[in-house]
Amino acid sequence: MKELNFNRHRRLRGSANIRSMVRETSLHKEDFIYPIFVVEGENIKTEISSMPGVFHFSLDKLGEELDEVVGLGIPSVILFGVPNEKDAVGTQAYHDHGITQEAIRFAKNRHPELVVIADTCLCQYTDHGHCGVIENGVILNDESLDLLARTAVSQAKAGADIIAPSNMMDGFVAAIRYGLDQAGFENTPIMSYGVKYSSAYYGPFREAAHSTPQFGDRKTYQMDPANRMEALREATSDIQEGADFMIVKPALSYLDIIREVRDNFDVPIVAYNVSGEYAMVKAAAANGWIDEKKIVLETLLSMKRAGADIVMTYHAKDAARWLEGKE
Numbered sequence: 001m002k003e004l005n006f007n008r009h010r011r012l013r014g015s016a017n018i019r020s021m022v023r024e025t026s027l028h029k030e031d032f033i034y035p036i037f038v039v040e041g042e043n044i045k046t047e048i049s050s051m052p053g054v055f056h057f058s059l060d061k062l063g064e065e066l067d068e069v070v071g072l073g074i075p076s077v078i079l080f081g082v083p084n085e086k087d088a089v090g091t092q093a094y095h096d097h098g099i100t101q102e103a104i105r106f107a108k109n110r111h112p113e114l115v116v117i118a119d120t121c122l123c124q125y126t127d128h129g130h131c132g133v134i135e136n137g138v139i140l141n142d143e144s145l146d147l148l149a150r151t152a153v154s155q156a157k158a159g160a161d162i163i164a165p166s167n168m169m170d171g172f173v174a175a176i177r178y179g180l181d182q183a184g185f186e187n188t189p190i191m192s193y194g195v196k197y198s199s200a201y202y203g204p205f206r207e208a209a210h211s212t213p214q215f216g217d218r219k220t221y222q223m224d225p226a227n228r229m230e231a232l233r234e235a236t237s238d239i240q241e242g243a244d245f246m247i248v249k250p251a252l253s254y255l256d257i258i259r260e261v262r263d264n265f266d267v268p269i270v271a272y273n274v275s276g277e278y279a280m281v282k283a284a285a286a287n288g289w290i291d292e293k294k295i296v297l298e299t300l301l302s303m304k305r306a307g308a309d310i311v312m313t314y315h316a317k318d319a320a321r322w323l324e325g326k327e
């Protein structure tokens with residue numbers, strides 16, 4: 001045996017402190033963005049059936065949720081508004097007193113230091129559930145851009161720190177950047193959902209946002225899950241048009257795409273740990289099949305290791321507690 005020559009990699013795994021010293025990837029509560037769903041009405045805090053632990057909040061109940069997030073040291077939230085009234089052109093998306101705009105004002109007044117991100121899309125505001133204007137059953141690209149820009153400007157006026165457009169219309173970043181600049185919001189960043197796949201992992205979110213398409217699907221504007229190089233083309237276009245952050249969505253089945261985007265671009269990369277990924281973990285944990293804490297932290301760490309700088313996740317509150325040793 002003395003003649004054998006091999007590397008002893010285990011030397012660097014011999015104790016917890018040594019493993020900590022050589023650890024390549026770290027996960028911190030400051031890495032998280034926490035999604036919140038806000039609805040019209042009063043005295044509403046209703047759990048979303050397919051997303052245990054995630055709720056719809058009316059404005060009068062939103063404060064306690066924001067207080068908890070800030071108390072846990074999570075630096076940012078993204079707000080998804082769910083209106084009572086919908087129409088063909090998503091009027092409530094860009095109404096100055098729409099539910100998202102009112103939620104932004106509420107959040108910034110209550111916690112001015114909290115980074116408030118506005119999801120900028122039309123799907124939960126349209127009666128057809130698509131992310132743009134419809135004509136003869138076709139989602140019109142260019143005709144949708146003005147409405148998206150109007151939505152972004154109204155959200156910036158309400159106090160949003162970051163605009164996060166998620167619609168995947170061609171040119172949406174250019175239109176929103178132009179609209180923001182013309183309205184005097186040239187310093188408001190855009191966090192583009194530039195690499196967004198047409199994924200089955202979005203199912204629970206559509207219950208949460210009441211945004212299921214009433215006909216067809218979103219495959220003509222969201223990306224084919226089979227494509228890798230297309231992600232680089234999409235990211236290139238958005239960054240050239242003025243995107244300041246790039247979201248890859250979903251995250252868990254697209255870790256290779258996160259790495260591709262990380263290796264090719266120098267903007268901050270956001271991994272969106274989406275609703276279906278969350279729901280699967282919660283369901284398995286409820287059945288006692290997995291250790292939820294270990295699975296969640298390992299999953300979120302994998303997204304950081306793949307190259308994400310930031311993780312948008314419904315696990316954020318639990319993960320922040322676990323990382324601080326509070327639970």
